[in-house]
Amino acid sequence: MPVHVITHPIVQDALATLRRTATDAAEFRRHAGRLTTALAVEATRTLPTRDATVDTPLGQAPAQLVDGEIVVVPVLRAGLSMLDAILDLLPSARVGYIGLQRDEQTAVASTYYSKLPEQIAGARVLLVDPMLATGGSAVAALDLLSDAGVRDTQVLCIVATVEGIATVEAAHPQAAIYTASVDPTLNGQKFIVPGLGDFGDRLYGTD
Ligand code: PRP
Ligand code: URA
Numbered sequence: 516m517p518v519h520v521i522t523h524p525i526v527q528d529a530l531a532t533l534r535r536t537a538t539d540a541a542e543f544r545r546h547a548g549r550l551t552t553a554l555a556v557e558a559t560r561t562l563p564t565r566d567a568t569v570d571t572p573l574g575q576a577p578a579q580l581v582d583g584e585i586v587v588v589p590v591l592r593a594g595l596s597m598l599d600a601i602l603d604l605l606p607s608a609r610v611g612y613i614g615l616q617r618d619e620q621t622a623v624a625s626t627y628y629s630k631l632p633e634q635i636a637g638a639r640v641l642l643v644d645p646m647l648a649t650g651g652s653a654v655a656a657l658d659l660l661s662d663a664g665v666r667d668t669q670v671l672c673i674v675a676t677v678e679g680i681a682t683v684e685a686a687h688p689q690a691a692i693y694t695a696s697v698d699p700t701l702n703g704q705k706f707i708v709p710g711l712g713d714f715g716d717r718l719y720g721t722d
Contacts, residue, residue: 516684517691518675519557526553530695533673534711540720544596547645547718550673550695551600558641558669558693559604581605586635590615590644590656591628593715597643597671611635613659615652622705624652629659636664645714647675647694648707650682657687673714674698676707 529550532538538546564579585605589598591614602608614628632638640660647653653670660668668690670683675694678701683690700708716722 516680516688518680518697519691519693520697521554521557521693521695523553526550526695529553530673534709536712538717540718543717547596547673548600551597551643551671552604554597554671554673554693554695555601555604555641558671558691562639584638585609585641586611586632586638587641587643588613588631588656588660590642590652593646593718594644596645596714596718597673601641601643601671608641609635609638611640613656615655617652617705619704622649622651624655626655626659631659631663635660636666638665639667639669640665641669641671642690643671645673646707646710647672647679647683647692648701648710649705650676650679653679653683654686657683657690661687669693674707674710676701 529546532546533543562581563583565582567578567580568575569578585608587601587608588611589595591612609632611631615624615626617624642656670690670692672694674696676698680692698707698710702708
């Protein structure tokens with residue numbers, strides 16, 4: 516399974532801000548958006564294009580326009596932090612939502628909401644969730660997309676783990692992953708170490 520770790524200095528600088536305990540919610544949101552923009556640019560490098568011609572003030576120029584159906588699917592809640600940055604790049608993309616919640620004791624994810632666009636099967640889907648920890652949430656979301664007929668999925672996350680990637684690969688080997696970091700371990704509560712803590716809580720000021 517392709518795993519793309521984006522080592523661009525701007526991505527790594529934004530990741531450092533997200534990891535830092537002292538970063539407040541406003542800065543956290545801003546840097547999550549900046550980092551997502553760079554991840555999305557990489558993940559969309561292979562989008563199909565169609566040839567066109569555009570009128571410039573001085574003549575005509577050959578052009579390439581983004582083509583094909585794109586659906587962005589944030590995993591609630593934390594995936595919402597990545598949505599606007601992607602829609603800025605792909606304003607005509609459609610959006611689906613998947614709501615998943617990890618049990619605090621077992622860390623097993625359960626689905627509480629799913630709303631996917633009609634006729635999603637032929638689309639390229641960008642599944643966005645900032646934390647890929649055990650991989651259980653990503654597999655649950657990919658299962659839902661697969662059941663809807665989706666065959667072309669890219670997973671965008673801010674921090675992944677070795678274990679989470681292996682879990683996703685075993686269940687959905689065709690899904691490509693784009694991330695800013697592959698962290699080494701999980702702690703006893705299945706939080707990523709060193710990670711950045713609870714993404715949703717830092718984003719929304721809950722705990
Ligand atoms: C977090 C995160 C992922 C999931 C990753 O969500 O946003 O969805 O955990 O963990 P996993 O890989 O072990 O499944 P959480 O369940 O805390 O919900 P939230 O986004 O509402 O805070
Ligand atoms: N979810 C988070 O928000 N952080 C982790 O480290 C693991 C799951």
